[in-house]
Amino acid sequence: MEKKELARYLELCKELRLKIVDVMTWSGGAHVGGSLSIVELLVMLYFKYLNVNPKRPKWDDRDRFILSKGHAAAGYIPALAMKGYFPEEELKSFNHFKSPFAMHPDCNKVIGCDASAGSLGHGLPMALGLGLGARYLKKGFKTVCLLGDGECCEGSVWEAAMAISNFKLTNVIPIVDRNHFMIDGNTEDEMALEPFADKWKAFGFDVLQINGNNIEEVDDALSKAWRMTVPTMIIADTVKGKGVDFMEGNVKWHYASADSALAEKSKESILKEYEEASRCLQ
Amino acid sequence: MSTVTGTTWNCYDSATMTPREIYGRTLAEMAKTNDKIVGLTADLEKTTAMIYFAQAFPERFFNVGIAEQDMMGAAAGLAKCGLIPFASTMAAFASMRAAEQVRTDICYQNLPVKIIATHSGISFGHAGTTHHCTEDLAIMRSFANMTVIAPADGIETSLAVRACMDIPGPVYIRIGRGFEPPVFQDENHEFKIGKAIEMNPGKDLTIICCGIAVLQSVLAAKQLAEQDGLSVRVINMHTIKPIDREAIMKAVTETRRILTIEEHNTIGGLGDAVGSVIAESGKGCVFRKHGMQDCFSEIGYAEDLYSYYGFDADGIVAKVREMMGLEFEADENWEDE
Ligand SMILES: Cc1ncc(C[n+]2csc(CCOP(=O)(O)OP(=O)(O)O)c2C)c(N)n1
Numbered sequence: 083m084e085k086k087e088l089a090r091y092l093e094l095c096k097e098l099r100l101k102i103v104d105v106m107t108w109s110g111g112a113h114v115g116g117s118l119s120i121v122e123l124l125v126m127l128y129f130k131y132l133n134v135n136p137k138r139p140k141w142d143d144r145d146r147f148i149l150s151k152g153h154a155a156a157g158y159i160p161a162l163a164m165k166g167y168f169p170e171e172e173l174k175s176f177n178h179f180k181s182p183f184a185m186h187p188d189c190n191k192v193i194g195c196d197a198s199a200g201s202l203g204h205g206l207p208m209a210l211g212l213g214l215g216a217r218y219l220k221k222g223f224k225t226v227c228l229l230g231d232g233e234c235c236e237g238s239v240w241e242a243a244m245a246i247s248n249f250k251l252t253n254v255i256p257i258v259d260r261n262h263f264m265i266d267g268n269t270e271d272e273m274a275l276e277p278f279a280d281k282w283k284a285f286g287f288d289v290l291q292i293n294g295n296n297i298e299e300v301d302d303a304l305s306k307a308w309r310m311t312v313p314t315m316i317i318a319d320t321v322k323g324k325g326v327d328f329m330e331g332n333v334k335w336h337y338a339s340a341d342s343a344l345a346e347k348s349k350e351s352i353l354k355e356y357e358e359a360s361r362c363l364q
Numbered sequence: 365m366s367t368v369t370g371t372t373w374n375c376y377d378s379a380t381m382t383p384r385e386i387y388g389r390t391l392a393e394m395a396k397t398n399d400k401i402v403g404l405t406a407d408l409e410k411t412t413a414m415i416y417f418a419q420a421f422p423e424r425f426f427n428v429g430i431a432e433q434d435m436m437g438a439a440a441g442l443a444k445c446g447l448i449p450f451a452s453t454m455a456a457f458a459s460m461r462a463a464e465q466v467r468t469d470i471c472y473q474n475l476p477v478k479i480i481a482t483h484s485g486i487s488f489g490h491a492g493t494t495h496h497c498t499e500d501l502a503i504m505r506s507f508a509n510m511t512v513i514a515p516a517d518g519i520e521t522s523l524a525v526r527a528c529m530d531i532p533g534p535v536y537i538r539i540g541r542g543f544e545p546p547v548f549q550d551e552n553h554e555f556k557i558g559k560a561i562e563m564n565p566g567k568d569l570t571i572i573c574c575g576i577a578v579l580q581s582v583l584a585a586k587q588l589a590e591q592d593g594l595s596v597r598v599i600n601m602h603t604i605k606p607i608d609r610e611a612i613m614k615a616v617t618e619t620r621r622i623l624t625i626e627e628h629n630t631i632g633g634l635g636d637a638v639g640s641v642i643a644e645s646g647k648g649c650v651f652r653k654h655g656m657q658d659c660f661s662e663i664g665y666a667e668d669l670y671s672y673y674g675f676d677a678d679g680i681v682a683k684v685r686e687m688m689g690l691e692f693e694a695d696e697n698w699e700d701e
Binding site for chain 1: 406428662
């Protein structure tokens with residue numbers, strides 16, 4: 083990737099992380115940890131890969147995106163605003179009375195959102211249906227489904243995985259945000275997922291294992307997935323709370339609210355990391 | 365009757381603890397003297413307050429990860445070993461995600477699994493519809509063998525958790541997000557599953573309610589007495605199934621106006637349970653069901669939603685006033701009805 087392009091994505095990631103902190107403040111509480119971990123994935127999907135048009139959010143042939151880990155709405159909804167689906171100003175209403183934006187996305191209220199989510203384990207079966215539907219209707223759109231690693235405890239995830247591979251779907255791209263935590267603790271202490279890649283392989287997938295907080299690795303994996311010839315999925319190894327040093331890898335920040343002091347401290351950390359990354363680019 | 369004795373926390377504590385904390389501690393307390401009690405959750409040990417039990421008895425606590433169907437199936441298996449499982453998760457997942465496991469593995473086999481369902485109704489307002497649950501009373505009532513309880517506050521939850529040990533089969537206890545204000549000052553009242561509690565005497569109209577609506581109805585009754593000179597009976601119908609028919613029939617004959625209030629869809633819940641008792645009796649009375657009118661809730665913090673949907677005292681007062689204007693057959697001759 084060219085430096086200029088990389089610089090642009092770095093900048094977008096920084097912006098999205100700052101917005102997540104804003105939402106955490108405005109909303110009175112948000113799933114920050116799992117929103118910060120998927121920033122690179124959201125930016126690369128919405129600003130490079132997904133063929134979508136904010137001016138025609140319901141366009142039939144658009145690529146679809148399902149945030150199966152719906153609690154990361156605090157990352158997803160600001161990304162939709164940055165993409166231009168609605169004014170960023172509206173994010174201030176997050177969680178408040180009659181707002182279109184809640185802790186979990188509602189596709190009948192959030193413009194640009196393809197599927198309501200929040201109850202874990204529902205996204206991949208819907209992605210399966212979109213994939214089967216697209217194939218039957220001879221449409222070329224892709225469906226990307228972003229899951230949590232903890233979410234993969236749900237049996238329905240594996241029922242859909244089995245079917246995607248059985249039906250040899252190459253238009254569905256499951257991505258797991260492997261940030262190593264659920265609510266009550268580390269996945270390996272609470273309900274061990276490892277050997278995680280082997281499980282997906284046993285279900286018939288080509289598995290792309292990447293550092294999901296590295297823009298170039300995300301870019302590379304998505305470009306491969308977009309050209310897949312056999313069912314392929316991505317395990318994106320990430321850090322929960324990525325970008326805010328005191329939140330990183332700390333289960334305490336799964337869900338939190340922020341006063342202005344905490345927001346300030348969080349933003350400082352985001353900016354510091356961004357400056358370092360930019361400096362490395364030069 | 366089950367009484368609350370021998371606890372290490374007292375009434376004063378329970379006034380400051382959230383309903384979730386109270387039941388969490390009650391359960392841990394009970395498990396000290398009963399080694400058959402085991403606990404389960406699905407990645408929500410802190411959220412559901414099972415953590416008190418988990419910390420005290422790690423060897424008989426099982427966190428199955430985010431897998432509610434697995435949790436309910438496993439609870440059935442544990443019960444088959446002669447144990448008494450308490451399984452806790454949010455109401456939406458307990459009643460809907462794992463509905464068939466609850467119905468077929470637990471109710472059909474009539475196993476003593478006790479389900480503590482948190483975040484019921486619209487108490488988790490800002491989480492949105494996936495985390496609301498205005499369907500569980502309807503679902504759980506329809507499962508044969510199931511006992512369904514919706515306590516009014518933390519103290520009553522604690523009493524219900526104790527009392528459910530006396531029921532040989534499955535029990536579903538529905539609580540809110542856990543920040544609801546208390547109705548009861550202490551545990552010194554009789555709590556019997558299936559026996560409603562009169563919170564306020566009255567002869568003009570009866571409010572039959574459960575959960576958060578109990579406190580608000582008591583407040584509404586007070587307001588109606590002061591402002592309208594109305595005498596409103598408030599019945600805390602903490603047990604939705606089996607329902608207290610006697611209390612309902614007394615209300616029909618003595619007040620002839622009944623308003624049910626529930627943080628639930630008006631289809632299938634408390635209102636319908638009360639309504640069918642009235643209908644089967646053949647007696648006439650003015651009857652209204654107050655609740656979610658077959659819709660999914662707006663987004664917002666619970667307090668805002670409660671006032672928007674009329675679950676607060678003001679909303680209830682308005683409902684009662686509306687009903688006082690309605691006619692019922694006024695003669696006392698029941699023979700022709
Ligand atoms: C079916 C279901 N059960 C429980 C929950 C409550 N819940 C919300 S987030 C979460 C943990 C999710 O962990 P993971 O998928 O790893 O997400 P992340 O760590 O990326 O936030 C749980 C259990 C839910 N939303 N849906």
